[in-house]
Amino acid sequence: MPKIHLTPSFVSNPPRVRNKAKVDYFDSDVPGFIMEVRSTGKSTYYQRYRDKFGRLKQARIAPVDSITLEEARQKAKQIRSQTTMGFDPRDEAEKNRNTPTFKEFIRDQYIPYIQVHKRSWDQDSKMLELRVLPLWGNMKMSEITRDDVQQFQSNFLRAGCKPGTVNRYMALVKYIFNLAEKWDVIEKTPARHISRLEDNNCKERYLSSEETKRLLGELKNCKSQVVPDIIELLILTGARKSEVVNLPWQELDLKQGLWTIPPERNKAKTRKTIPLSQGALRILEKRKHNGSEYVFPNPKTGGPIKHFHNTWDRVRKNAGIPDVRIHDLRHNFASLLVNSGRSLYEVQKLLGHSNISTTQRYAHLTQDTLRDATELAWSSIQNGQGESGSGQKS
Numbered sequence: 001m002p003k004i005h006l007t008p009s010f011v012s013n014p015p016r017v018r019n020k021a022k023v024d025y026f027d028s029d030v031p032g033f034i035m036e037v038r039s040t041g042k043s044t045y046y047q048r049y050r051d052k053f054g055r056l057k058q059a060r061i062a063p064v065d066s067i068t069l070e071e072a073r074q075k076a077k078q079i080r081s082q083t084t085m086g087f088d089p090r091d092e093a094e095k096n097r098n099t100p101t102f103k104e105f106i107r108d109q110y111i112p113y114i115q116v117h118k119r120s121w122d123q124d125s126k127m128l129e130l131r132v133l134p135l136w137g138n139m140k141m142s143e144i145t146r147d148d149v150q151q152f153q154s155n156f157l158r159a160g161c162k163p164g165t166v167n168r169y170m171a172l173v174k175y176i177f178n179l180a181e182k183w184d185v186i187e188k189t190p191a192r193h194i195s196r197l198e199d200n201n202c203k204e205r206y207l208s209s210e211e212t213k214r215l216l217g218e219l220k221n222c223k224s225q226v227v228p229d230i231i232e233l234l235i236l237t238g239a240r241k242s243e244v245v246n247l248p249w250q251e252l253d254l255k256q257g258l259w260t261i262p263p264e265r266n267k268a269k270t271r272k273t274i275p276l277s278q279g280a281l282r283i284l285e286k287r288k289h290n291g292s293e294y295v296f297p298n299p300k301t302g303g304p305i306k307h308f309h310n311t312w313d314r315v316r317k318n319a320g321i322p323d324v325r326i327h328d329l330r331h332n333f334a335s336l337l338v339n340s341g342r343s344l345y346e347v348q349k350l351l352g353h354s355n356i357s358t359t360q361r362y363a364h365l366t367q368d369t370l371r372d373a374t375e376l377a378w379s380s381i382q383n384g385q386g387e388s389g390s391g392q393k394s
Helices: 008-012 069-084 089-098 102-117 121-136 146-158 163-182 209-221 227-237 241-245 278-286 309-318 328-339 344-351 356-360 367-390
Strands: 022-027 033-038 043-050 056-063 258-261 272-275
Touching (some): 043 069, 102 121, 102 163, 121 163
Antiparallel strands (some): 022 033, 043 056
16 A cells, blocks of 8 residues: 555556556545555545544545545545544445435335324325425435425415415424434434414404304205204314214213213314203204214215215305305304303313413404403493592592
């Protein structure tokens, strides 16, 4: 293993290798800097070093014909500095080779995980296939940077997507990279500190007393045997649509007036018990002898009704509330409770929210309620002033 002062002329025309596979030429200027010349005529720069355990290793710098000698020397010096501080470029290179691509991580780790831990896993899968995998699928997980994630967010806006849509995708991306960091696939998530967009388009739709009366009247006129009862139970319980349409009799205790939803049917993955009002019990008692394991079976199949948008659309239009969505009935239930003086804690329990911050979205106070509150404050002030004034000496 000859040691020489490597020069550009030597590098461009090294001695031909005979009777062996290769020859290593050690540079006299930079310790451990090597030019490897192979019998094929190809040459490569390397830097030899010892790792923290004293083992001799060498890191590949670049082929001789792709970089100048001076550039190779500078890279060799950088490697020497890094290894002195305990950094091992070979281990880092090996780690990068073993890091999965985004597509591999989603396929082999993320999807199997959420299939067990997330009820809406199929929605995640669709979102990834539509927008994310085409963009990052072939990139290594460690290659994706904060700038890439920020650009992903910006591209959505330029494409005309609403902030709410962008935030949903960003929440998915952040969740994926947080899991990758937790599982030691990457050192640090690139999505950290990227803020949600301000969403001023959040729909808050609540029913007035008059709108509620019209809706209930249209439900009585509806020809469907099942859908009106589904909608009325949604109004009276604030339950989710999926919880009602798939409701089996075994979850109900009509004597005690309780509906217990098991964790596997609850979005929060917890057991939820809903006390049933007299109105809700009236609906359920009416359906007791339907001959099905479900409270609201499809008359044709006997299974749960999967779709009833056309019926709902006709009912809401006839009631003069074409903009009200099924999920707005849940908003409305929470609003009625809050406006009746019930605490957010009670509303949280009835809606089955795991986080009180979620409940606060539904804590809508009507203008009449707020006006009553200000009138009460004014009355208290007036009474206080009157008592104070009557007690003053002239």
